[in-house]
Amino acid sequence: xxxxxxxxxEIKSNPTSPFLPVNTSKNDFKWNxxxxxxxxxxxxxxxxxxxxxxxxxxxxxxxxxLLDDPEQWxxxxxxxxxxxxxxxxxxxxxxxxxxxxxxxxxxxxxxDLLTSLRGxxxxxxxxxxxxxxxxxQILTVAQDCLTxxxxxxxFPPYLPFLAELFQRDLRFLATKPQVMLSLIQNFLELYSFLxxxxxxxxxxxxKSGEPQSKSxxxxxxxxKASTERSQIALHGYSALKEPFWRLFPTLAMLETLFPSNVxxxxxxxxxxxxGAEGAASPIAQxxxxxxxxxxxxxxxxxxxxxxxxxxxVEELIELxxxxxxxxxxxxxxxxxxxxxxxxxxxxxxxxxxGRAGRVLVLSQDAVLLLTNLAVGEHRRLxxxxxxxxxxxxxxxxxxQSEQALIEFFERIGNVERMSDSGDAVYVxxxx
Numbered sequence: 001x002x003x004x005x006x007x008x009x010e011i012k013s014n015p016t017s018p019f020l021p022v023n024t025s026k027n028d029f030k031w032n033x034x035x036x037x038x039x040x041x042x043x044x045x046x047x048x049x050x051x052x053x054x055x056x057x058x059x060x061x062x063x064x065x066l067l068d069d070p071e072q073w074x075x076x077x078x079x080x081x082x083x084x085x086x087x088x089x090x091x092x093x094x095x096x097x098x099x100x101x102x103x104x105x106x107x108x109x110x111x112d113l114l115t116s117l118r119g120x121x122x123x124x125x126x127x128x129x130x131x132x133x134x135x136x137q138i139l140t141v142a143q144d145c146l147t148x149x150x151x152x153x154x155f156p157p158y159l160p161f162l163a164e165l166f167q168r169d170l171r172f173l174a175t176k177p178q179v180m181l182s183l184i185q186n187f188l189e190l191y192s193f194l195x196x197x198x199x200x201x202x203x204x205x206x207k208s209g210e211p212q213s214k215s216x217x218x219x220x221x222x223x224k225a226s227t228e229r230s231q232i233a234l235h236g237y238s239a240l241k242e243p244f245w246r247l248f249p250t251l252a253m254l255e256t257l258f259p260s261n262v263x264x265x266x267x268x269x270x271x272x273x274x275g276a277e278g279a280a281s282p283i284a285q286x287x288x289x290x291x292x293x294x295x296x297x298x299x300x301x302x303x304x305x306x307x308x309x310x311x312x313v314e315e316l317i318e319l320x321x322x323x324x325x326x327x328x329x330x331x332x333x334x335x336x337x338x339x340x341x342x343x344x345x346x347x348x349x350x351x352x353x354g355r356a357g358r359v360l361v362l363s364q365d366a367v368l369l370l371t372n373l374a375v376g377e378h379r380r381l382x383x384x385x386x387x388x389x390x391x392x393x394x395x396x397x398x399x400q401s402e403q404a405l406i407e408f409f410e411r412i413g414n415v416e417r418m419s420d421s422g423d424a425v426y427v428x429x430x431x
Contacts, residue, residue, distance in 0.1 A: 005273050006262050007283060009290035011297050014320075014330070017251035018260045019158040019199065021113040021192070022106075024248070024333040027340040029106035035185050036098035037111035039091060042118070043127070046149035047096045047142075048103075055096050056081045058141050066137070076134060087181065089135050091127045092142055094181050114188055116157045117166040117195065129177040155264040159198055159211050165393055166191055169373040179431050186369055189348060196345050198394045200243035203250050206267040207310065216240070217396045218349075218360040220367065220404050225356035231398040237350060237358040246321055248337040253320035257313070270313060277309035287312035291319060298323040298330075362395070367408065368430055370395060375429045380416065383425040 016023040040046045056077065064070045080086050087097030103111075131139060157163035173180040173187065180187075202211035217236045219225060227233055250267070258265035265273070277283050284306075291303040291312060300322050306312045324334035342350060351361040362370070374389035375381050381389070383406065387397065397405060409415040409427055418424035 005258060005265055007286065008257060008259055008262075009286050009293075010256075011290075011294055012256050014248070014252040014333070015255040015259070016109075017248075017255040018109075018112065018116070018155050018264065019254075019266070020247055020251050020337075021110040021196075022248075022337055022340045022344065023109075024336055026104075027106050027336075027344055028104060029110050029344065030104075031185055031189060032098045033103045033107040034110045034114070035188060036095055037103055037107055038114050038188060039095045039098070039184070040149045041111065041115045043091060043095065044149055045092065045095065045143075045146040047092075047098075047146055048149075050096055050142075050145050052081065052084075052086055052097050055086070055093075055138075055142055055145065058145065059138055062137065062141050080134075080138060086138070088178070089181075090129050090131065090139050091177065091181065092139060092146060094184070095146075096142055110192065112155075113195070114166075114192065116155050117159075117163045117191065118170060119157065119163060119167060120154070127174055127177050127180070129181075155260060156266065158266050159195060159202065161210075161212060162191075162195060162198055162393070168376065172373060172376045176431060183369060186365060187373075190366055190369060192345055193349050194394045196244075196247075196341060197240060200240055200247055203267065204243065204246065207271055207314075208268075209271070210268055213392055213394050215391075215396050216360065216394055217398055217401075218362050219397075219401050220408065221351075221361050221363045222408075223401060223404050225353035225359045227356055229398055229400060231396075232356075232359060235396070237360050240360075244341050245324075245334065245338055247341065248334055249320040249324050250317050253317050257316070271310060274309045274313075279305075279307050281309060284309040284312055287316065291316050295319055298328075364408070367405070368412075371409075371414075371427060372429050372431050375427065380426045380428045383427060386427050 014024065021029075036047065059081075060073055060077070063073050063076060067073060080089070084097055087094040169187070169191075173183065197216055198211070198214060201214035201216065205211075215231075215235045216239065217231045219232060219236075225232065254265070254267050274283060279288075287309055288303075288306065294316065295301065295303050298319070300319055303315050303319060306315050322328070324330045348366075349360055349362070350358055353359050370390060370393070371386065374386055374393075383402075387402065390397070406415065406425060410417075412430070414428045414430050416426040416428070418426070
């Protein structure tokens with residue numbers, strides 16, 4: 001059955017795409033709020049308007065009626081309501097602990113993007129944690145205050161390969177709820193950067209079909225960067241600079257042509273949807289006329305003649321990128337998007353290293369998280385199998401980093417070396 005699509009050729013003021021979690025206005029999202037919204041979607045519950053202080057008040061009232069000595073409440077308060085301890089008990093209580101303030105539109109955009117990676121998979125039934133009597137009472141009080149929550153309208157993930165891995169890794173974490181409570185923010189931050197970097201690398205290759213993991217080289221935080229390491233220099237951060245800049249212009253044009261509120265279309269689907277429509281076809285004629293109108297509206301050079309509908313889409317994307325070029329009035333708008341991609345999504349992973357410039361870096365915590373996710377339900381993986389799992393998620397290492405990785409694993413004691421050969425090195429989970 002052929003999929004229907006609807007082409008729009010109305011000039012708009014660069015609409016925001018659901019596939020990009022930042023836009024040209026305010027991107028003031030806070031990770032604790034993103035986590036709260038993601039958990040709300042996961043659990044189907046919301047703690048909007050309820051924070052830890054209010055929950056503490058409700059629990060105090062509840063326990064003073066249960067305890068023989070009302071002063072014992074002070075001990076419970078010290079154990080469960082100091083230093084965010086309540087968030088380590090159960091997912092619903094973490095939701096309350098995170099929900100310290102109202103969420104913003106920016107928080108919602110990032111959470112919706114992560115929820116799109118989750119897809120339709122249900123995880124809430126597997127998130128229960130073993131609780132003692134006191135903890136069960138606190139959870140019961142909280143559940144009475146939570147409200148039902150429905151996630152926003154679902155849209156298909158732009159990167160199916162990454163969505164599949166995200167779901168697999170989330171299912172693994174869900175089997176260890178206590179671990180999930182402590183790692184969920186790091187998990188979402190890591191996947192947000194993996195998503196935005198792989199989106200950037202795949203976006204310009206939309207004619208090649210469904211996205212795949214693209215080479216992107218990282219180093220470990222304790223390594224020295226060097227311009228002599230060719231893969232780091234050519235396929236590390238430098239490979240992202242132009243693709244990051246093109247993110248918003250490309251997706252804004254896609255949103256203009258195929259509005260997501262009608263039927264979300266991913267750019268890489270167009271060859272199958274439009275096919276080999278020639279220059280004389282109605283759709284090519286519409287796209288060509290729109291390209292001329294768009295160039296005129298944005299005061300750009302007239303577009304070149306194109307021989308097919310897909311080529312006209314390519315021309316429109318280039319016109320969209322040009323409108324944000326040097327000297328154009330919209331340049332600063334895209335600079336804001338580019339800056340927020342770097343700082344807010346990439347801040348933990350993009351580091352400046354002296355003469356080597358900016359490089360992509362994984363902290364020890366990120367390496368351990370990624371390792372545990374990659375090993376998953378297995379007891380252990382061979383080093384080469386582990387590296388394959390890293391690459392599937394968009395994390396590549398050169399030979400020097402691979403050796404540094406083995407040394408790191410040996411220091412923390414989760415490696416079994418059967419011989420000096422890399423094929424005989426096994427890595428275990430740490431959770």
